[in-house]
Amino acid sequence: MDIPLKKKRFTTKKVSIIIGVVLLLSLIAFAFISSGGASKLNVNEERLSVDTVQEGIFQENIPVNGVVLPISTIYLDAIEGGRVEEIFVEDGEIMKAGEPVLRLSNTDLELSLVNQETQVYNLLTQMQISQNAARQNTINRLNQLTDVENSLIEAERVYNLNQRLYKKDAIGRQDLLESENNYKYQKQRMDLAREVLAQDSISTQQEMGQAQNSYGRTQKALELMRKKVEDLIVRAPVDGQLTSLDAEIGQSKTKGERLGQVDVVTGYKVRVDIDEHYISRIYAGQQGSFKINGRDFTLEIKKVYTQVTNGRFQVDMFFEGEVPEGIRRGQTLQIRLALSQEKEALLVSKGGFFQQTGGNWIFKLSEDGKTAYKVDIQLGSQNTEYYEVLQGLQPGDRVITSSYDNFGNIEELILN
Template structure:
């Protein structure tokens, strides 16, 4: 009779199939397990910068460069053009007001002066001739007036005498009327001579006044011409130091051309260039400081020049207090220009991390210092050394402030020593 053969439950094929399926499930589960956690990156501690968060005084400032300049500068321009004939001093000389600096030669101007002098002398000569003629004319009229006065007196004497004689019937009517007519004639002649003399006096007075005014005008013109010729000698307008001298013997200078400048040595100011980005925050009275010979000195903005050139504008700063001994014109100073008052704040050192994070997060070290993980932060004001931390960090925390350029999207850094 037939015998029933029992089927084996676990053969090698089934075992291998189950093992394969188990391996695949384990692989998938492991992959899910490992990829579901935080991405980590091993980092050498010696290649990163770790900074400690601290609380301390904070002031928003910008570093700027300033050049020491005289407090007052007077520019020397050629009032009249000409050729440089002589230099009395060299650049850098200390000048007193009125000291000659250089002499320009201008033949045309000097010839004009000579012609003007000749014209003035001609006018003066003509005036003297006219005045002499007027005087002679007046003397002649005065002589005529004297003759008229004498004739009137004689006619008056005869008229009065004949009047008495006629009353006494000593003379006839014809003789009396003749003396009366002669008297009346001399009266009219006297009045006419007086009017002529009066008009002559007025005419001579006006002519003399016009001549004097004409002479005064020509004399003023002559003085102006002399001054223009005198301006060919350039003189120091104030006490100070001659700088930026730009003139050589034989060189031609046009009218209005810059020749140099006089620096008044009564004090100094600092000319500062600032990026146009800060224009709205810069105003008179804003303070700054700099270090010179291991000492700190203070400055204040006195004047803001709002004109922007090549993306920058200028301000004048004056010393607030003591001026450094030994400071010289043209020196460059490195200035910290304060944009806010000093306050207490939580601070994080500046570093390359900001370029990748924009200040929105940072890697913060764990308590044991073995790892660093991402935390969200908010930064406020800044200066060249620190950012102001508004939230996300506390004093005593340690963070990675060096560049995150090679970290990609890593969530955690494993710090290796």
């Protein structure tokens, strides 16, 4: 007879599973209780940047880069085209105004000058011939006037004599009338001769005036042509340093082509590139500062170029007061450009935390410095060193300003 066996209620396998579940739940409960319901993370304090919130003088500014340029640059262009024949100086030399830089040759221009000179000389010769002819004509007119005047005097003498003789019945009436008619005729000839001489004088003066005007215009044209030939010698327009000279012996240069430039080195300015985001806040008179060789120097905006290119615009800044010793053209300066006046504010140092928080919250250390927890904040303006704190923090608070990339959604940090 078979004896029925009692089925075991707990097998070894079931017991192991139950024990594992209990341990897992216990571990979860322990973690929840120990964290107080919030996620925590142990971090090494030495890898964090901790800053103390403090009150201080705040001025909103932005970092910009500027390039040192001469205070003025005069460009050298080929006023007349030609072939480079001589180069008198080397690039980089200090020039005086009027000193020659290079010489061009232009056969057509030089030939035109010769033709213009010939034209002037021919016109001058014609003027001299015309003047001689006018003088000779005047002499002839004067001689004719003298003859007519002599004939008038003789006719008047005869007429007066015949009048007396006629009264004495020494001559007949016919002789008297004949002398009277001759006298009147000579008077008319005299008036006509004088009129002809006056008109001839006026005509001569007009011709001489026209000739003089024509000669003057031709002379000016000659001077202009000589000036164009002289422009084949390119000269420094002002005192300064010759830079960017682009010319070689035998090279052909067209009219208006850029040959180089002369930098006025009596002073410097700084050309600054700024993001177009700030264009409405930039104006002449704003100041910026930079540090070089351990000293601070000040710049002031004198001119704003409002044209935007590739999202940026430019301004020219001039040195206020002393200029740094040894500064050179093309040198790059890192400038802090002020956008506001100085004021008292609550400050927190800039750091990598802003990239993750957007300035909406920050990790604040507890009083004992062993933990850090999230607090909501509000930041205002910023400069190259600080953010302006508007809400959420008090003077003396210690906060973590380094990057939060590895913290994820952690609510509290345990500092080891």
